[in-house]
Amino acid sequence: xxxxxxxxxxxxxxxxxxxxxxxxxxxxxxxxxxxxxxxxxxxxxxxxxxxxxxxxxxxxxxxxxxxxxxxxxxxxxxxxxxxxxxxxxxxxxxxxxxxxxxxxxxxxxxxxxxxxxxxxxxxxxxxxxxxxxxxxxxxxxxxxxxxxxxxxxxxxxxxxxxxxxxxxxxxxxxxxxxxxxxxxxxxxx
Numbered sequence: 001x002x003x004x005x006x007x008x009x010x011x012x013x014x015x016x017x018x019x020x021x022x023x024x025x026x027x028x029x030x031x032x033x034x035x036x037x038x039x040x041x042x043x044x045x046x047x048x049x050x051x052x053x054x055x056x057x058x059x060x061x062x063x064x065x066x067x068x069x070x071x072x073x074x075x076x077x078x079x080x081x082x083x084x085x086x087x088x089x090x091x092x093x094x095x096x097x098x099x100x101x102x103x104x105x106x107x108x109x110x111x112x113x114x115x116x117x118x119x120x121x122x123x124x125x126x127x128x129x130x131x132x133x134x135x136x137x138x139x140x141x142x143x144x145x146x147x148x149x150x151x152x153x154x155x156x157x158x159x160x161x162x163x164x165x166x167x168x169x170x171x172x173x174x175x176x177x178x179x180x181x182x183x184x185x186x187x188x189x
Contacts, residue, residue, distance in 0.1 A: 003166055006134045010125025013160065014053045022055075025157050028180035030059050036183055038151060038176065042118035044070040046085050046150075049094070049102050054123065055155050061088065072112045075103045076140055083140045085112050117150045122174050124154050128165045131173030131186030145172035153178050 001009075017025070033039050045064050050057040064071040072085035078098065086093075086104035095105040122141050124133035133154055135141055145152065152174040158181060176183050 001166075003134055003137070006126055006162070006165065007137055010134055010160065011053065014055075014125065017157075025180045026056050026059070029055065029155055029157075029178055030063070032180070032182050033060065033153075033155070033178055034063060038119055038153065038183065042069065042151070044072060044112065044117050044119075046072045046074070046117045046120040048121070048123050049073055050123075051101070055157075057121070057155075060121070065089075070112070072117060073104055074140070074144075075106065076138070081139060081143060083144050085114065085117060086110060087112055114144065114148055115150075117148070119151050119153065120145075120148065121178075122152050122154050124156065124160075124174075126160050126162050126165065127154055127156055127174075127177055128162050129186065131175065131177065132165050132167050132171055133174065134165060139170070142170050142172045146170075151175050153183070 039045075045060075047057050047060055047064075048054075049061075061071050071088050073088045074083045074085050076083045086106065086109035088094075088104060088109060093104055093108040094102045097103045122133065122145070124135050126134040131154070153176040154174045155178045158179050161177075173186055175187055176185055
């Protein structure tokens with residue numbers, strides 16, 4: 001199965017989760033994250049603003065604020081297919097961009113150097129045990145992660161795991177998978 005078909009499968013899987021089940025899974029994932037040493041030791045945390053069919057990141061953002069973490073969110077630059085992260089201190093710093101997505105407004109938010117990000121939650125639709133993922137197809141995160149030195153983690157339910165995914169030379173695996181069952185390393189020991 002190619003990446004386009006897998007992307008479709010992943011979106012269908014996420015959209016098919018009922019509201020009650022989604023809330024329980026998200027609560028378990030977030031609890032696992034907040035109890036982890038990865039969360040506790042990170043000062044600067046990168047996270048996307050989730051869309052309706054994705055795992056909600058609102059609770060993560062707001063817990064980060066309560067824990068005095070610096071929360072940074074991405075802004076994509078479609079012309080160059082690059083992305084940068086901006087400090088988010090209030091939802092008023094956001095603006096609606098293409099496809100109705102919310103991103104930081106550079107006039108209201110400060111850009112943060114990627115090397116300052118301690119923990120980066122990377123979005124995705126499907127993953128494998130080695131930390132490779134099927135994302136949304138833009139390649140923004142793979143480009144961003146090429147020289148990123150912080151810790152990377154994907155938030156996903158166990159049902160999103162695949163035995164094997166097609167891997168291209170530019171694909172960047174994440175270090176950890178955060179699920180309702182806990183956090184597991186994808187790095188060989």
